[in-house]
Amino acid sequence: xxxxxxxxxxxxxxxxxxKPGTRKARTINIYSRLAGLYSFFRVKDGLDTxxxxxxxxxxxxVLDVGTGPGLYALHIARSWPNCSVHGLDMCSRFLEIARRxxxxxxxxxxxxxxxxxxxxxxxxSAFDRVLYCSTLVLLPNMKGTIDEAYxxxxxxxxAVFKELLHKWFIHKELFYVFWKLYVKTLGxxxxxVRGLNRTDYEGRKLTESDLSLLLQESHFxxxxxxxxxxxxxxxxxx
Numbered sequence: 001x002x003x004x005x006x007x008x009x010x011x012x013x014x015x016x017x018x019k020p021g022t023r024k025a026r027t028i029n030i031y032s033r034l035a036g037l038y039s040f041f042r043v044k045d046g047l048d049t050x051x052x053x054x055x056x057x058x059x060x061x062v063l064d065v066g067t068g069p070g071l072y073a074l075h076i077a078r079s080w081p082n083c084s085v086h087g088l089d090m091c092s093r094f095l096e097i098a099r100r101x102x103x104x105x106x107x108x109x110x111x112x113x114x115x116x117x118x119x120x121x122x123x124x125s126a127f128d129r130v131l132y133c134s135t136l137v138l139l140p141n142m143k144g145t146i147d148e149a150y151x152x153x154x155x156x157x158x159a160v161f162k163e164l165l166h167k168w169f170i171h172k173e174l175f176y177v178f179w180k181l182y183v184k185t186l187g188x189x190x191x192x193v194r195g196l197n198r199t200d201y202e203g204r205k206l207t208e209s210d211l212s213l214l215l216q217e218s219h220f221x222x223x224x225x226x227x228x229x230x231x232x233x234x235x236x237x238x
Contacts, residue, residue: 060127069101070094074105134163
């Protein structure tokens with residue numbers, strides 16, 4: 001099954017259901033417009049570390065929150081064919097791309113659905129592993145998002161968070177110079193992306209101490225936060 005059936009009580013989120021001009025609505029709008037271009041440039045950065053931290057076991061139910069075009073979810077689905085892998089995203093355009101890729105690689109164990117990371121429709125204790133790659137910084141309520149990760153995890157389950165450090169890296173800055181020019185050009189023709197700023201598509205600054213404090217205030221008691229190269233990681237066990 002490629003397109004997942006809704007199983008809970010919370011309706012999926014869309015930009016039309018959000019108050020216009022809110023940060024979440026702006027983020028959905030920009031990624032909806034740029035999904036194809038973003039998917040072309042998106043890479044599975046930090047994949048080896050992510051998989052090591054997740055410690056996936058055969059038969060696990062895995063949730064990739066903010067799956068985008070499904071790169072991580074589809075890699076996991078292909079590498080662990082006996083696992084049920086679920087990708088959640090607020091942008092329907094991304095999900096269309098992820099489903100096409102799943103069909104192309106015949107990943108029948110990959111499922112993609114529209115939803116809000118801050119208020120997921122999944123039942124409590126539904127997953128063995130939960131993954132957030134470059135997702136947390138784009139959401140207004142980081143604490144609520146972490147609480148949702150804890151809720152949908154089974155006891156003993158593992159949640160992994162990965163973010164790009166907000167430090168100056170030449171390749172990252174060059175990418176965002178190009179991205180900014182593209183957004184400004186697109187804004188000449190598309191009113192809904194005018195006036196967007198970098199935080200709408202890159203997210204807010206999140207440091208190692210910021211993430212440690214968020215997890216300290218969460219329900220997770222067993223967690224580790226660390227940096228590796230240009231990336232910030234956290235691994236949490238319920």
